[in-house]
Amino acid sequence: MTSSNKQTDLIEKLESLLGEQGLVTGAENLQYYANDVYRSGGQPLAVAKPISTEQVQDAVRLCADAGVAMVPRGGGASYTDGYLYPDGGHVLFDLGALDDIRIDAANLLVTVGAGASWAKLKEALDAQKLRTPFWGPFSGLAATVGGSMSQNTVSHGSAAHGVSAHSALSMDVVLANGELISTSAAGSTRNYGPDLTGLFTGDCGAFGLKTAITLPLIRTLDHCEPLSFAFDDFSSYHAAVRIAQAERLDDSHFGLDLALSQGQIGRQEGFAARLKIAAEVMRKAPRKLQGLAQLMRMAVAGEDPMRSGAYMCHFIVEGFDPADAAAKARRLRHLLAGVGREIANSIPTFVRAMPFAPLTNILGPGGERWVPVHGILNHDTVVAFNTAFHALVKDQQSEMDRLGVWLGTMFSPAGSAGFLYEIALYWPDHRSDYHRQTLGEEHLATIPDFLENAEAREYANELKEAIIALFQNFGAAHFQIGRAYPYLTRLDPRALSLVRSVKQELDPKGLMNPGALGL
Incomplete structure (x- = not known):
């Protein structure tokens, strides 16, 4: 069977499994999914929208049999190519329908479908005066619990309780062959033996598709x-x-x-x-x-x-x-x-x-395109990095001014030890399908638009890469690694071998979000 015939056969099988409403096809419909906040990637073959863990498993088995890459997408607010597969022709998994929330107040636990937004989780827990320790990023109207566990993130609760990964107790994960595993032998702790839950935090979906996450609960303070x-x-x-x-x-x-x-x-x-x-x-x-x-x-x-x-x-x-x-x-x-x-x-x-x-900040205050770049620094390197960063900006300022590129910085704790230094880059450029569909014409009518600006876009990307290299010079770590930040090169040889072995064990055909984490 030719590659084209295999793809047609896969689409037919997925539609039979998921129904017409559960599968997005057609170039015009798929163009939106070929973009993240920052840029465009390869167009998916289809977008699968399963409504149960069992449907996720069955859809994964169909893709695996066809040898087609599978890429997870959470709330869509990624800007590190996390769900952009450059080659295209993949099946994008949108797990937004997996949004059940099961509150176990007696045991102070909540199990959340991977597709639930942090805002939905907060609303459900507010009714019982409960919360999770980390309770979401600023983008929590769209950002999903599963996406945050895959990418790692900070914001609400991070000063006292650390990053998103620190609040995960266990996860249900569908592997590349369709098998379902639970990462903890006991739902109330992730430390019953080796920490398997930690293996799937920050993996960008390279090890499997998360379908449910169990988190601890604490009382809210009014x-x-x-x-x-x-x-x-x-x-x-x-x-x-x-x-x-x-x-x-x-x-x-x-x-x-x-x-x-x-x-x-x-x-x-x-x-x-x-x-x-x-x-x-x-x-x-x-x-x-x-x-x-x-x-x-x-x-x-x-x-x-x-x-x-x-x-x-x-x-x-x-x-x-x-x-x-x-x-x-x-x-x-x-x-x-x-x-x-x-x-x-x-x-x-x-x-x-x-x-x-609201996600209005995915464009700049004057309608500019936007991408953040960040690093988590040790405290003894923070001031030196800031000095080096401003020296880089000073060296680039004339070109930035010529092209209308500007930047700002924000900062956040990553627990008690890490200092998150985030740089927001802005440049004048035309909006993508992602911006138009996410923000809507009514909002976009209130801010300026720009013509296509390939020169400014390329320069902004070069500046972004230079900033990432500078972070690396200071030993920074990164969240939301996706395909944007180096990871494997930071590992010592034994750790690198272990990570590659885990990927080989869980995804021997290399079909689960290929290229994420550099794998």
């Missing part, structure tokens, strides 16, 4: 003290963050430079956004007078907190009661008093009220 500080230089900012990470007083914190504070964050400060934030602040305030007082502080602050320093850091401190939250906030103020200066806390209040923002 009382919150948002705090913001400004710093005139990066070394002071980093010193403050290091102090905060060692103390673990806050549940979450994040930092922004002046460019991002006034750009991406500032863009959220329109009148409609303010009304929505105000409603959320009042709804979530344990005491309505406390909520009203917070709104008054935000109104007085206006936009000044976004222009208060070269760097700003925003903390969300939670407590069992108002006194507990206030005591932690008082301790944090004391520790940071000689390093930065406290400013109005409207930005962390915004994030507390609306933790999962």
